[in-house]
Amino acid sequence: MALIVHKYGGTSMGSTERIRNVAKRVAKWVRAGHQLVVVPSAMSGETNRLLGLAKELSPEVVTAPIQRELDAIAATGEQVSVGLLSIALQSEGMEAVSYSGWQVPIRTDSSFTKARIQSIDDARVRADLAAGRVVVITGFQGVDEEDNITTLGRGGSDTSAVAVAAAMKADECLIYTDVDGVYTTDPRIVPEARRLSTISFEEMLEMASLGSKVLQIRSVEFAGKYRVPLRVLSSFTPWDIDINEEAKSGTLITFEEDENMEQAVVSGIAFNRDEAKVTLLGVPDKPGVAFQILGPVADANIDIDVIIQNVSHDGRTDFSFTVHRNDYARALDLLKNKVAPATGASQVLGDAKICKVSIVGIGMRSHVGVAAKMFRCLSEEGINIQMISTSEIKTSVVIDEKYMELAVRALHKAFDLDQPAEN
Amino acid sequence: MALIVHKYGGTSMGSTERIRNVAKRVAKWVRAGHQLVVVPSAMSGETNRLLGLAKELSPEVVTAPIQRELDAIAATGEQVSVGLLSIALQSEGMEAVSYSGWQVPIRTDSSFTKARIQSIDDARVRADLAAGRVVVITGFQGVDEEDNITTLGRGGSDTSAVAVAAAMKADECLIYTDVDGVYTTDPRIVPEARRLSTISFEEMLEMASLGSKVLQIRSVEFAGKYRVPLRVLSSFTPWDIDINEEAKSGTLITFEEDENMEQAVVSGIAFNRDEAKVTLLGVPDKPGVAFQILGPVADANIDIDVIIQNVSHDGRTDFSFTVHRNDYARALDLLKNKVAPATGASQVLGDAKICKVSIVGIGMRSHVGVAAKMFRCLSEEGINIQMISTSEIKTSVVIDEKYMELAVRALHKAFDLDQPAEN
Numbered sequence: 080m081a082l083i084v085h086k087y088g089g090t091s092m093g094s095t096e097r098i099r100n101v102a103k104r105v106a107k108w109v110r111a112g113h114q115l116v117v118v119p120s121a122m123s124g125e126t127n128r129l130l131g132l133a134k135e136l137s138p139e140v141v142t143a144p145i146q147r148e149l150d151a152i153a154a155t156g157e158q159v160s161v162g163l164l165s166i167a168l169q170s171e172g173m174e175a176v177s178y179s180g181w182q183v184p185i186r187t188d189s190s191f192t193k194a195r196i197q198s199i200d201d202a203r204v205r206a207d208l209a210a211g212r213v214v215v216i217t218g219f220q221g222v223d224e225e226d227n228i229t230t231l232g233r234g235g236s237d238t239s240a241v242a243v244a245a246a247m248k249a250d251e252c253l254i255y256t257d258v259d260g261v262y263t264t265d266p267r268i269v270p271e272a273r274r275l276s277t278i279s280f281e282e283m284l285e286m287a288s289l290g291s292k293v294l295q296i297r298s299v300e301f302a303g304k305y306r307v308p309l310r311v312l313s314s315f316t317p318w319d320i321d322i323n324e325e326a327k328s329g330t331l332i333t334f335e336e337d338e339n340m341e342q343a344v345v346s347g348i349a350f351n352r353d354e355a356k357v358t359l360l361g362v363p364d365k366p367g368v369a370f371q372i373l374g375p376v377a378d379a380n381i382d383i384d385v386i387i388q389n390v391s392h393d394g395r396t397d398f399s400f401t402v403h404r405n406d407y408a409r410a411l412d413l414l415k416n417k418v419a420p421a422t423g424a425s426q427v428l429g430d431a432k433i434c435k436v437s438i439v440g441i442g443m444r445s446h447v448g449v450a451a452k453m454f455r456c457l458s459e460e461g462i463n464i465q466m467i468s469t470s471e472i473k474t475s476v477v478i479d480e481k482y483m484e485l486a487v488r489a490l491h492k493a494f495d496l497d498q499p500a501e502n
Numbered sequence: 503m504a505l506i507v508h509k510y511g512g513t514s515m516g517s518t519e520r521i522r523n524v525a526k527r528v529a530k531w532v533r534a535g536h537q538l539v540v541v542p543s544a545m546s547g548e549t550n551r552l553l554g555l556a557k558e559l560s561p562e563v564v565t566a567p568i569q570r571e572l573d574a575i576a577a578t579g580e581q582v583s584v585g586l587l588s589i590a591l592q593s594e595g596m597e598a599v600s601y602s603g604w605q606v607p608i609r610t611d612s613s614f615t616k617a618r619i620q621s622i623d624d625a626r627v628r629a630d631l632a633a634g635r636v637v638v639i640t641g642f643q644g645v646d647e648e649d650n651i652t653t654l655g656r657g658g659s660d661t662s663a664v665a666v667a668a669a670m671k672a673d674e675c676l677i678y679t680d681v682d683g684v685y686t687t688d689p690r691i692v693p694e695a696r697r698l699s700t701i702s703f704e705e706m707l708e709m710a711s712l713g714s715k716v717l718q719i720r721s722v723e724f725a726g727k728y729r730v731p732l733r734v735l736s737s738f739t740p741w742d743i744d745i746n747e748e749a750k751s752g753t754l755i756t757f758e759e760d761e762n763m764e765q766a767v768v769s770g771i772a773f774n775r776d777e778a779k780v781t782l783l784g785v786p787d788k789p790g791v792a793f794q795i796l797g798p799v800a801d802a803n804i805d806i807d808v809i810i811q812n813v814s815h816d817g818r819t820d821f822s823f824t825v826h827r828n829d830y831a832r833a834l835d836l837l838k839n840k841v842a843p844a845t846g847a848s849q850v851l852g853d854a855k856i857c858k859v860s861i862v863g864i865g866m867r868s869h870v871g872v873a874a875k876m877f878r879c880l881s882e883e884g885i886n887i888q889m890i891s892t893s894e895i896k897t898s899v900v901i902d903e904k905y906m907e908l909a910v911r912a913l914h915k916a917f918d919l920d921q922p923a924e925n
Contacts, residue, residue, distance in 0.1 A: 165571045177571055
């Protein structure tokens with residue numbers, strides 16, 4: 080008997096018919112002898128509907144007291160889901176009980192609309208499991224110290240599921256979603272892309288943060304921190320497929336580095352075209368200039384990703400960084416009108432037509448020459464590299480966005496990702 | 503400065519546009535110097551939509567664990583309402599905060615779908631009022647000792663509002679609804695019906711229980727028990743009508759018997775055609791026979807209203823009672839197949855085409871001959887009385903339903919209810 084956490088997304092919960100299928104799948108796991116905690120999202124479209132009503136009443140101003148109300152309103156979507164799923168489970172002959180975040184309780188800080196989980200008291204849930212019940216818990220939400228309802232932000236149900244699994248030391252947390260696992264890269268760009276049967280949580284973290292939108296990144300961080308075995312698998316398989324087959328499907332995100340992982344130097348190719356590049360030319364190269372540039376950017380709440388500063392010539396250097404495209408205009412404006420005059424930079428350039436392509440692999444740690452192989456591959460395709468950024472298990476390049484698909488395909492092939500590497 | 507509780511029904515909360523109007527009305531009261539607690543219902547149609555989803559998953563079986571889920575699901579309707587109203591109030595420049603029943607907390611027993619309020623802790627609400635905030639509290643719901651969400655049953659928001667007003671010793675509880683007050687009888691039947699500017703809570707109790715669907719009867723009981731001045735008034739007046747005019751509009755339900763009330767012997771004519779009559783003929787008249795008849799009926803969860811047992815002849819008597827029409831077939835079946843054989847009754851009769859008409863008035867206590875006047879009036883119209891039932895402030899007759907309108911009109915005129923009686 081294992082303790083298993085299932086998480087179902089909004090699409091899986093999209094109608095009473097689908098909720099019934101979720102109940103049948105959960106019942107199958109219970110009948111196989113497992114204890115089940117289920118964390119469903121709101122029915123698809125519901126969160127948007129609710130927040131849309133709120134927006135009609137306060138289209139622009141969003142103060143903290145209004146955010147508090149938005150959380151209380153949005154949280155109802157999951158409250159309805161857990162109630163409906165509990166009823167569906169009872170119709171399947173299971174004993175089941177639902178809890179909202181505050182009933183568990185799942186304690187969070189008071190950052191409305193983007194709260195962080197602080198603690199989970201699992202006593203009540205454990206008692207229900209011991210009594211033979213399936214426990215259905217709302218995702219996406221918790222309660223702060225003053226009993227205000229909080230939400231964790233978009234995609235927060237993944238984090239809720241992992242946090243519950245961590246608090247209860249669950250044997251595995253299964254994230255049922257609309258893809259059947261994590262791939263070496265996006266199959267829409269590289270048809271030869273393969274599903275990975277395992278991936279380390281560090282690689283998953285890089286893949287997730289680079290745009291593989293399989294899992295909310297915070298849930299992966301959580302899984303890594305608390306060593307929760309996490310599996311991403313398809314919610315589109317028939318509910319009555321063999322449970323042993325289902326239990327091995329999808330992609331397992333592990334925190335153990337086994338031999339298989341050592342074999343694959345690069346596990347996947349990630350990419351993203353949400354960024355834009357800005358450059359300050361001719362910045363006087365003196366202590367404190369990086370802070371002079373990035374301080375005002377941070378103050379304006381603009382997130383920075385890749386930063387490049389090259390060696391200087393004649394006491395002047397060029398300074399580049401990337402921001403989210405949504406912040407591009409604001410960043411450019413800030414540099415031109417505030418930062419350049421203050422630092423004495425000679426010119427401000429910007430380019431929104433860029434993309435970032437990365438190779439990710441825990442094997443890179445113990446293999447030299449991986450980055451070099453990447454650069455050679457891109458060079459052979461005639462792709463100019465504009466910026467480079469590296470970490471222990473990732474090398475990213477910024478290139479012209481028109482080369483994105485070409486770069487991803489070439490790298491996927493160069494690192495043999497189209498060949499079955501695992502066994 | 504007064505402490506005022508406003509209650510708004512689902513129609514008043516039916517769209518964001520209407521919610522904005524509620525906010526403007528509440529803001530007007532705050533600007534006039536009052537402290538406001540507002541109890542809104544769910545947006546119209548929302549409770550039915552939510553329970554409809556649940557019903558798709560469990561069409562027939564409704565066990566206690568399922569009722570627990572139904573309450574958690576249904577309660578979200580009001581949770582959305584209070585959040586939206588709080589946002590609308592903030593958009594009007596008010597400080598406002600919303601609470602669900604469990605956050606106040608409003609403690610109830612654990613009778614899911616028909617819970618009763620046990621206590622209300624007003625500390626948090628009082629602190630908010632003292633800080634200048636409008637407090638918006640969910641109607642219809644509370645939380646039991648084990649932190650399960652409970653609901654009070656249909657129309658429960660009236661009761662919530664009155665209970666909050668009672669707990670906080672509010673100066674007045676204003677129930678905004680789709681009628682502009684309590685009338686001497688239904689104006690659709692008697693166009694001359696007049697709105698009463700005041701009515702005693704005991705009369706209101708009789709009127710409410712007899713089918714004047716202005717207020718949920720439990721809310722009137724609550725108001726009487728805790729002596730909460732309760733006003734029923736229209737939510738269809740423009741939000742910006744003069745506040746002094748608004749404060750005197752509608753019908754005030756009081757617990758004080760002033761001189762005005764003494765003057766009106768009969769305050770109103772109530773009626774209802776939801777009942778059916780069943781009769782056992784030739785029941786042996788011996789001790790315990792009433793229990794032998796009504797025990798099985800109560801066991802079958804059939805509510806009984808009027809009961810008549812006449813004097814006996816030759817050791818046998820006839821026994822009649824009325825039940826809700828929905829229970830008529832079941833009651834008839836029970837009497838024929840179980841009760842009649844057990845008691846030795848000679849025959850079972852039934853009649854679903856009846857109605858009940860009542861005169862209600864606190865003045866009846868000190869006036870003799872009121873019932874006689876009623877019977878004479880009906881006799882003059884040629885209406886045969888089938889059953890009679892009396893209480894201290896009410897006399898009810900059961901008659902053929904085809905005479906209902908005629909009886910109501912005749913009684914309304916006979917007791918001068920079309921004449922202005924108050925001043």
